[in-house]
Amino acid sequence: MSHSRQVVVLYRRILELHRHLPAKARDVGNSYVKEEFRLHKDADTLMRNRFLMEWEQYVMSLREQLSEGNRLGADVNEASLSSEQREQLQSLQQEINRTDDGPPSR
DSSP states (O other): OOHHHHHHHHHHHHHHHHTTSOHHHHHHHHHHHHHHHHHTTTOOHHHHHHHHHHHHHHHHHHHHHHHTTOOSSOOOOGGGSOHHHHHHHHHHHHHHHHHHHSOOOO
């Protein structure tokens, strides 16, 4: 499968899984996924492979959580995160808080 086809298939799988999330989580998640895929569109081969691998792991984790009725999400030890991961987590938290203050989800 070509790289571009692989990316499209993965992106669609993620959005399909997000349909099963609560509206607020779905809206934030879809926005985040769209932005991340856009930002990595022109990544070099090494970064692209790592990016796809991480999102494949996300798909497997979310699928497992949804199929088993487990609590969504995971406890995160922030001390174990890289500075980039901490920034992403803070960005997501800000987006969630902004969504709380904004207009209702469609």
